[in-house]
Amino acid sequence: MEAMWLLCVAVAVLAWGFLWVWDSSERMKSLEQGGRLGAESRTLLVIAHPDDEAMFFAPTVLGLARLRHWVYLLCFSAGNYYNQGETRKKELLQSCDVLGIPLSSVMIIDNRLSYLRLMCLSEAQGPQQHTPVSQSSDYSSLGMG
Secondary structure, three states, rough: HHHHHHHHHHHHHHHHHHHHHHHHHHHHHHHHHHOOOOOEEEEEEEEOOOOHHHHHHHHOOOOHHHOEEEEEEEOOOOOOOOOOHHHHHHHHHHHHHHOOOHHHHHOOOOHHHHHHHHHHHHHHHHOOOOOOOOOOOOHHHHHOO
């Protein structure tokens, strides 16, 4: 009698386990078919400077990699404030490698020359005069009324 009870419990546990695994696989298939998961998904991560990917987005990037997203990273600075730009670039690339972002998918925009040109142009033009916007209720001075 006790053996029969044990057999019934074992069958019930096995059936529950089978249904749980089957249900999980069906949910994953429906998500993939819905376009929410899969190797075809692409994600662009845009950061201001090196180390943002690790400090703020590491859990997100790891989760996307687990879901088989192809992650691209665009960094708008080399982090050269203290003349450490080359070191910061290397650290960013190492971090991306650890996070599973292919190095071919990483782009760092180091536009120091354009910034310097902009600063020189600004200094050459002198102080800028700003005209305050009128505070009319119809916003006609902004072309919105």
